[in-house]
Structures are given as C-alpha cells and as structure tokens.
Amino acid sequence: MKLPFLPNHDDPSFFDFLTAQHPDLTPGIRAAAMPGLSAGDPLRAAGAVTVPQATTVLGLKYQDGVVIAGDRRATEGFQIAERRIEKVFKIDDYSAMAIAGAAGPCVEMAKLFQTELEHYEKLEGVQLSCDGKANKLGQMVKANLPMVFQGLVVMPLYVGYDVKRAEGRIFKYDLAGGRYEESDYHAIGSGGKDARNTMREHFRKGMAEQEALKLALLALYNAADDDVGTGGPDLVRGIYPTAKIVNATGITDVSEQQIRGIYDGMIAARRSKES
C-alpha cells in the first residue's frame, strides 16, 4: 500500500520524519551522504569552502525572563557578506534562538527547529517542555557534526521561558551536541568573549528589563569594537542589532526605535569621554 505520508511510524518528531523520508533535505545527514565531501577528500584538503559567517549573539537573564540579542553582520573572509542579517529567531510562543556560524546552515537549522516544535505541538496536542526543546536542539546540533568537518559550523544559543518553573532559561551547546545550562548570561560567536567580559562586569541578578536590554546592547557594542566579525550600530544606513524579550507573556521584539535610542545615548556618553 503506497500512500503519501500515511504514518507507518508514530514518531512526533519532524526531524526524524525528514531524516527517514527525505534525507536529502536534512542538514548533516545530507553532508554525510555526499560522496565527494567526506573527510580527507581533495576539496577539503584544499581548504574549507568560504561561506558567510554570522557572529556575536547573546542571552542575558533579568527579573522576568531573558533578553536575547545579536549583531547584524555576516562576513566572508575579509569581506562583509551581509549587513543586515537577522540572527535572533522566534521559535515558538516561549522560545527564541540565536545562531553563530555558517549563515546558510544556521538559518536552515532555525527553520527546522521551528517546524520541529510546531509539528510536535500539533501532533501531540501539547507543547514540549523547556528541557525537551533544549534537548531536541542538542540532537540537531549533533546531527550536524559531519558538516562541521566541512567547515560549516552551526552554533545555537537557546533561550526559553519555562512555564512550569516560571523562569527564563539559557542553554549553550558544543559541536558534539553537548547541552549546558547557563545560570545568568552567555554569548557565543567570534565576539562572544568580548561580550561575556562586558556582561561579567555589569551583570547582577534580578535586573529590570530596561537595564538588562541596555547591558545586552552594550555587550554587543563592545564586541563590535574589538572583533572584526561583529557589526556595531551602522548610523549611516540605520542598521542596529536586534533583540527580543522572552518572558511569561511570550516573545516580544524590541522595536528598532528603542534600540536606536539606547545606542544614541551610549554613543553620546562615549564621545564625551574622548573630548
């Protein structure tokens, strides 16, 4: 009996469904299946393919939840590949993720993760728990391991509002799919260390939303100051980093106007120090 999509398995995972039915569409699995691209082949020996790389993103807890923010620059070697790329994604009602690494596969993973969570919710009639979502993302990062050997690294930062615990949570990952929860803040990407340094100096528990947002944007500013791969606010073109607030009411985009206002103040303060 050959019928389209009549289930012969009862798995609520879209990722597993895709892997089984359409391996050509599944990141990671696809790379492993590509005969010419296995480890140690001439293409790889000639040096990794250059693709746009996306950079500093961070998550920061405050009293009601988490602020998640990212810069807008993608680079390809020493070139700017994209000035207004979006690296912070709303995944579902209570989670968002930010990505660092090869831009194309990163965006693809965000889209797949989005579909995965929605798929589960529709099939099962309930949302996955916050831990469940974080675990699933870890498995997807692990499945991407073959791509890492091709130089296509995808590194997510996951933040979610845990409805049961009534608190915001931050998860970071390693390339092998390891999942680690962060208690206060974290930043990843080429400017991640610079952003973490700034947050370490100014972070305290139970900050108000505005204060946390300011610190997140300051951390991105400092990262852009020291790291070539991270873009700061572009005053000429009017391109600013993006941020989202994750709390009990869901995911809220911080308006560009508000972000611009914060940066205007920050830049004015810096300028006054110079003269």
Place this chain on the structure above:
Amino acid sequence: MPMPYYVSPEQMMQDKAEYAKKGIARGRSIIAMEYVNGILLAAENPSASLHKISEIYDNIAFAGAGKYSEFENLRKAGIRHADLKGFMYSREDVTARSLANGYSQSLGTIFSQELKPLEVEILVVQIGNNGHANEMYRISFDGSIIDERQYAVIGGKSEAVQAVLKDRMPTQLPDLRMALNLCIAALEQTGNQKLSLESLEVAVLDRTRDSRKFRRFSPTETKQLQS
C-alpha cells in the same frame, strides 16, 4: 482448495459503502461554518482530550468524524504533509486544496483496494486572506470530495443537520456569537437533547490572529462567547 465465491464488483463496492456509512452515522455531527472573521468549527464530543477538530497549518484546520483511530491517522498524515511542504517551499505554499486532494487519493485507494474501507468522513477548511475566499472541502470514505460554501456538516445525522442549517442560515455571514449559537441549535435539534458545554468542542480559524490562526475554545470561553 475451495474456489472463492464470485462477487460482482458492484456488489462489493455497495457492501463496502454501506459498511462505511453505517460506521460514520453511528457517531455525532461536526459543523464548520463561515463567519465574518473566519471559520467556526463545532462538534459534539464527550471527551475533553480526544479531539475531533485540530490545527493542520497556519490557516488550515481539520475535523474528522467516524472511527477515531482512523481519522487520527489521517490528521497526523495531513500535518506531516503540510509541515513538509512548508519546510521545503514556503509557508504560503501549503494549501487546503492540495491537502484535500491528497486525502481524496488516499481514501479512494483504500476504499477500492483494501478489504475494509475507512469509516471516516473528514473536513479540511482554510481561511482566505487578503480578500481570497474561504475554502471548505468535505471528503468521504470513498475519496469523493465536495467543495462546500457557508457551512459543511460531517458525521452522525449530517443530512438532518444540513436541513436545519439550510432553513436558518442568514444570507449575510453571521458574527462569531451568532454562528456558534446556530451550530449549537442545529446540533441540539437533530440530537433531541440539550448539549452541555463540556460535551462541546469548539475551535476557530480566526483571520485577525497572527501567523497561526487556529484557536481552541475552553468550555468557559465558549460560555462567555455564547452570551
């Protein structure tokens, strides 16, 4: 080895159709009705957790009458189809028409090739955006597909419910409260009993919502809506 008896194809199809129809009529009716801001779906359902109405995609909903295990499988298959298509192409490329065609193919094949037909009747509805019309498809156990307007009824005494609605349906699209009351009245009249709010499953595809338009109403919300 004894030879199997000869049964004419007509007889076989007729028997199967009768068998399926009987199974579907045993259940209760589900109504889909267009209202000003979208489509309302209402079903008589004593269970609070085994749903007959469900979300498939951004603007698409599904309702199934008949055997639960069978339409539940179809529902899951529909969600897989929709999510796969939306992932491969784009969210706007997922349409009720293609989904309804898929269902029609599957049900038709099972009806003609399998010993036991599926005892289900399903509805696939989609709200139109930006001035596009709503779409409502009713698909029967044999794969036949009917494009409905204003309202659609499946399962139970669907013809009786349809007759009631035909009489009472206003010429203008009703608002949500009026549509809900109309659905409840039609279900009560054909069932000859008062429906409690707990045994009513209500959901809408609401055009005014963001991205995912499907919304399920709890009994308390239904009550608020009614009065």
